Amino acid sequence: MNNTHRPKARLILESGLVFQGTGFGATGQRFGEVVFNTGMTGYQEILTDPSYYGQIVTMTYPLIGNYGINVDDVESRHPHVRGFVVREFCEFPSHFKQTESLEDYLKEHNVIGISGVDTRQLTKAIRSEGAMRAVITTSDTPTHELLAGMHEGSIVDAVKSVTTQTVYRSPGAGFRVVLIDYGMKSGILRGLLRRGCDVIVVPATSTAKEILSWHPHGVMLSNGPGNPEDVPFAVETLRGLLGQAPIFGICLGHQLLALACGARTKKMKFGHRGSNHPVKNLLTGRVDITAQNHGYMVDADSLQGTPLALTHVNLNDGTVEGLAHKTLPAFCVQYHPEARPGPTDANGLFDDFVDMMKSVQEGSFVPCQNAKI
Numbered sequence: 001m002n003n004t005h006r007p008k009a010r011l012i013l014e015s016g017l018v019f020q021g022t023g024f025g026a027t028g029q030r031f032g033e034v035v036f037n038t039g040m041t042g043y044q045e046i047l048t049d050p051s052y053y054g055q056i057v058t059m060t061y062p063l064i065g066n067y068g069i070n071v072d073d074v075e076s077r078h079p080h081v082r083g084f085v086v087r088e089f090c091e092f093p094s095h096f097k098q099t100e101s102l103e104d105y106l107k108e109h110n111v112i113g114i115s116g117v118d119t120r121q122l123t124k125a126i127r128s129e130g131a132m133r134a135v136i137t138t139s140d141t142p143t144h145e146l147l148a149g150m151h152e153g154s155i156v157d158a159v160k161s162v163t164t165q166t167v168y169r170s171p172g173a174g175f176r177v178v179l180i181d182y183g184m185k186s187g188i189l190r191g192l193l194r195r196g197c198d199v200i201v202v203p204a205t206s207t208a209k210e211i212l213s214w215h216p217h218g219v220m221l222s223n224g225p226g227n228p229e230d231v232p233f234a235v236e237t238l239r240g241l242l243g244q245a246p247i248f249g250i251c252l253g254h255q256l257l258a259l260a261c262g263a264r265t266k267k268m269k270f271g272h273r274g275s276n277h278p279v280k281n282l283l284t285g286r287v288d289i290t291a292q293n294h295g296y297m298v299d300a301d302s303l304q305g306t307p308l309a310l311t312h313v314n315l316n317d318g319t320v321e322g323l324a325h326k327t328l329p330a331f332c333v334q335y336h337p338e339a340r341p342g343p344t345d346a347n348g349l350f351d352d353f354v355d356m357m358k359s360v361q362e363g364s365f366v367p368c369q370n371a372k373i
């Protein structure tokens with residue numbers, strides 16, 4: 001790789017671990033929480049997934065950038081990561097859909113990348129010590145000064161920073177769905193449009209009254225960044241929506257629905273981020289290989305006494321992956337059925353949501369606690 005025109009860069013973890021590497025993309029300095037993603041492909045979807053807002057992402061796959069950037073594989077209008085860490089950065093990408101290189105894309109959007117990092121060592125450090133604060137810099141600022149300022153740029157109001165500011169509609173002839181945008185991946189909107197839904201996307205701050213004024217057949221809750229406990233206004237809205245319209249939640253949407261039903265969430269040590277997380281549906285016994293990106297989870301012990309039934313578990317670590325309301329039409333999953341990037345095993349959940357809206361319309365809805373599989 002020709003590094004002559006690229007600056008030296010450092011990645012410094014709050015634990016004191018320092019990696020020397022080469023900068024690509026923008027120059028400067030960015031603080032954030034460092035997390036790893038184990039997907040072999042999908043860097044473009046990962047960069048533009050708003051759930052990564054404020055984070056520095058490292059890819060465990062060792063060669064990144066080889067198929068460049070194309071216009072089809074974005075999940076939002078621009079990258080949301082604070083920084084991007086790779087082992088080897090591909091200097092000469094090639095793909096028939098490519099419109100520009102990853103390097104130019106990062107430069108254009110002011111994201112700092114660092115290559116030449118031993119991402120195996122970095123991932124092991126995150127796995128053993130947990131996700132932590134870090135900084136990527138192309139400056140000469142001494143390491144001890146950067147360690148002292150580690151909490152600079154901590155995220156506040158993550159959801160409010162990435163949600164849509166305006167209501168917009170993607171018309172369809174099917175069920176009318178209000179999609180609450182907490183930091184939505186466009187794959188979720190596409191999943192609904194593909195099923196003919198008439199979708200109204202609304203800001204995360206919308207009230208139950210505002211949402212119900214659209215007379216929706218269903219309400220979809222998107223993914224989004226940060227700690228679910230930092231979004232109490234969204235939990236309040238969901239309390240007002242439960243029982244008024246069928247609800248389907250994904251990732252942050254799942255966590256917020258759990259909070260609205262009286263369960264608790266907690267931070268995981270290093271989270272689930274990748275494209276091969278096995279999830280078992282406890283109702284059918286079916287196992288899906290799923291795409292995931294989360295650092296918080298619903299606490300299984302907190303489900304007792306709530307109206308929620310555990311429907312899905314993670315087969316790697318037994319954590320909560322899916323819930324359904326025992327008596328009302330509402331269900332949610334921690335993983336990503338829109339699968340961008342990742343395997344499409346769980347796509348059928350969008351069909352389940354359409355079926356749920358249909359059964360409620362027809363008066364034939366069977367609550368989860370009475371379901372016979």
Ligand SMILES: NC(=O)CC[C@H](N)C(=O)O
Pocket residue numbers: 051222223224225226227228250251252253293294295296297
């Ligand atoms: N993708 C998501 O919606 C992530 C949800 C939440 N921000 C978490 O990290 O757990």
